[in-house]
Amino acid sequence: MRGVSWGLLVVVLCAATVGQTGKMSEAEQAIREADKAWSQAAQNKDLDKTVSFYADDASALPFNAPIATGKDQIKQLWSNLMAKPGFSLTFAPTKIDVAKSGELAYEVGTFELKMNDPQGNPTAIPGKYVVAWKRQSNGDWKVELDIFNTDK
Amino acid sequence: MRGVSWGLLVVVLCAATVGQTGKMSEAEQAIREADKAWSQAAQNKDLDKTVSFYADDASALPFNAPIATGKDQIKQLWSNLMAKPGFSLTFAPTKIDVAKSGELAYEVGTFELKMNDPQGNPTAIPGKYVVAWKRQSNGDWKVELDIFNTDK
Numbered sequence: 258m259r260g261v262s263w264g265l266l267v268v269v270l271c272a273a274t275v276g277q278t279g280k281m282s283e284a285e286q287a288i289r290e291a292d293k294a295w296s297q298a299a300q301n302k303d304l305d306k307t308v309s310f311y312a313d314d315a316s317a318l319p320f321n322a323p324i325a326t327g328k329d330q331i332k333q334l335w336s337n338l339m340a341k342p343g344f345s346l347t348f349a350p351t352k353i354d355v356a357k358s359g360e361l362a363y364e365v366g367t368f369e370l371k372m373n374d375p376q377g378n379p380t381a382i383p384g385k386y387v388v389a390w391k392r393q394s395n396g397d398w399k400v401e402l403d404i405f406n407t408d409k
Numbered sequence: 410m411r412g413v414s415w416g417l418l419v420v421v422l423c424a425a426t427v428g429q430t431g432k433m434s435e436a437e438q439a440i441r442e443a444d445k446a447w448s449q450a451a452q453n454k455d456l457d458k459t460v461s462f463y464a465d466d467a468s469a470l471p472f473n474a475p476i477a478t479g480k481d482q483i484k485q486l487w488s489n490l491m492a493k494p495g496f497s498l499t500f501a502p503t504k505i506d507v508a509k510s511g512e513l514a515y516e517v518g519t520f521e522l523k524m525n526d527p528q529g530n531p532t533a534i535p536g537k538y539v540v541a542w543k544r545q546s547n548g549d550w551k552v553e554l555d556i557f558n559t560d561k
Contacts, residue, residue, distance in 0.1 A: 316517065318537045320472055320558040354541070354553070356508030363515055363541040365468065365554055385470045387539050387556045389506070389515040401506070402517055404539045406472040406558040 284355045288362055288390055288398050292350055299346045302339045308332045311400045312391060318404035320384075343373035348386065360392040368405065383408045436507045440514060440542055440550050444502055451498045454491045460484045463552045464543060470556035472536075495525035500538065512544040520557060535560045 291310060298306035308331055311317070316326045317334055325334045338344065348368035355362040370382040386405035390398045443462060450458035460483055463469070468478045469486055477486045490496065500520035507514040522534040538557035542550045 318517070318539065318558065321561060323560045324537050354513065354543075356510050356513040358508050358510035361506065361508040361513060361515070363513070363554060365470070365556075385476050385556070387470065387541065387554050389539065389541070391506075402515060402539050404517075404537070404556050404558065406470065406556065408475045409473060 284359055285353045288353055291398055296348050304335055304339060307335050315401050320406045341372045343371060343379050345371035362390040364388045436511055436514065437505045440505055443550055448500050456487055456491060459487050467553050472558045493524045495523060495531050497523035514542040516540045516542065
């Protein structure tokens with residue numbers, strides 16, 4: 258009986274651990290899926306879809322430009338970026354940390370921006386970013402803050 | 410009696426609301442105090458104190474340079490920055506959002522970096538940043554991610 262009790266205790270502890278990890282992973286999984294769709298939308302130059310990942314009160318903080326707050330300013334920012342000759346952008350997270358309360362998360366990742374240089378030659382610009390995500394009342398994760406800069 | 414019950418209900422509801430807001434403000438207050446001390450340390454060119462605000466596994470993501478992870482790389486980054494002629498830095502948060510679970514927060518803010526230009530003339534460089542904070546097991550808030558870029 259003593260052996261069985263210890264066995265049961267281990268099973269219960271394992272189940273509790275898996276349950277907790279599973280809950281975390283659900284939020285992280287949702288954010289990673291949003292990231293994939295978001296990066297794809299940017300690569301497709303789908304302006305409306307790209308902007309749809311931001312919350313209404315979101316801010317984007319680009320390099321070499323002032324802060325853009327709200328969907329209109331963020332749309333203008335992406336519109337300018339996508340209009341650049343040779344534009345292509347891909348990005349992916351390297352780490353996502355979700356709050357225990359499950360409504361707030363931050364993500365760090367890397368991007369590769371491609372544009373033509375002044376001579377018209379394709380140039381790859383590596384960079385990195387941080388995104389703050391917030392779970393909305395309907396359960397969707399939306400971007401609250403999006404800041405990025407280049408490595409060189 | 411009915412009037413008294415309603416009055417009591419309002420008092421209880423108010424107390425609950427104040428309690429919740431008070432709890433949030435405590436975390437935000439702690440982060441704002443850390444920010445003040447951190448900005449002061451940077452302005453004083455106190456390298457060790459400046460680096461002490463980062464968690465051991467933190468990353469700093471500077472513009473025009475690759476990601477710096479861990480205290481050694483972050484210290485090197487700040488050391489290089491503080492060594493620049495005419496260096497001066499002040500920063501302050503414009504918004505702090507703390508997770509309901511109270512262990513994770515993100516902050517957006519602005520900075521003014523002063524350095525001498527190549528001709529030796531003092532130049533002010535305005536910029537913005539996002540910091541992800543995490544509450545440590547001893548209750549201290551430490552920086553997990555620190556990313557910043559310039560406006561121009």
